[in-house]
Amino acid sequence: MNLFNPKAVVTALSVSMASLSGAAFAADSAEPIVIPTHNWSSQVVMAYVIGGMFESMGSNVEYVPADSQAVYEAIRNGDVTISHEVWQSTFGASFYNAMEKGGVIDAGTHEAATLEEMGVPSYVIENNLCPGLPNWEALKDCPEVFATADSDGKGRWLEGPQSWHGDLMPVRVDALGLGDLYTVKFAGGADAIWAELESAKKEGRGIITFNWTPNFTDAEGFVFLEFPGYTDGCRVADGGDGACGSPKGWLKKAANYKFPKTHPAAYTAFSKISFTTTQIGQMAALVDVDKLSHQDAATKWLADNEAVWKPFTE
Ligand code: TMO
Secondary structure (H helix, E strand, O other): OOOOOHHHHHHHHHHHHHHHHHHHHHOOOOOOEEEEEOOOHHHHHHHHHHHHHHHHOOOOEEEEEOOOOOHHHHHHOOOOOEEEEEEHHHHHHHHHHHHHHOOEEEEEEOOOOEEEEEEEEHHHHHOOOOOOOOEHHHHHHOHHHHEOOOOOOOEEEEEOOHHHHOOHHHHHHHHOOOOOOEEEEEOOOHHHHHHHHHHHHHHOOOOEEEEEEOOHHHHOOEEEOEOOOOOOOOOHHHOOOOOOOOOOEOEEEEEEOOHHHHOHHHHHHHHHOOOOHHHHHHHHHHHHOOOOOHHHHHHHHHHHOHHHHHHHHO
16 A cells, blocks of 8 residues: 555545444344253254354354243243244244234244154054054044053053143044043153153053154154144134144244344344254254263264254354
8 A cells, every 4th residue: 555645545444444344233242142942852952053053153152941832922022032943833823922922033944844743653553553543533443552550541642741732632632532532641751752652662562642753753663643634723722623633834943033133143044044854853863862962962963064054154
């Protein structure tokens, strides 16, 4: 630069000021991005996976255990920044309610399609323990196959924790006319479902549990029961009689409406994130099959899958 040429000095100054202010506009806030953790494995591993991605971009993150229904209100009022696994069947209503009140935005949809439904391990079908399954009507002829010590002689549906679905399944059992034959028991947590599936398998015993895909069980053989098809409005909460199965649904991401402004780079990365059925199944399997901690599972997943997640951050 020729310091004796005033025009060159002015040009150099304005260029450096422009890039300075450009940097100021693009920089993400140092305030932590608050990521919720819930009570199933892929969600917790993915929390640390996404947190690790944000940290690789220079952001600060914080993890908070949160109820998986109440979290949408917490996102709406800004206590929590994002939700990275919004499952249509269980949480679609809470998500849309919070959006309608204002303060929550839809940050895109994962590639993975979802199903959250009652089902049986594949050996139940292969060994013909209840002929006609997976069609739900076959259940009418074999409640005793699914009876347990605590089920009063009825067949048992082992549902997940009540915090996921509320009374959806007890209502469904009655709506389908199965109330005299089946009873719904709620598992204390996901681990109780996996323990029951394992012991039933050892004994070759019939068992009906709630389960979902993507999950580690995709690789092990689990068959979802086929109920009358889901339609908008078929559930009691939506004005219907409840005699329907779960939707073949979406898996979305949600964020507080300020997130794009406070953390534009992290928000852009978050909006690009799209995980597949295989990737989400792997995240769950690292914990539920390989028995890693959630944090170690995320560290391993990030190390093994840089080609998947790096492009989301660029
Ligand atoms: C919300 N869940 C995936 C456990 O169904």
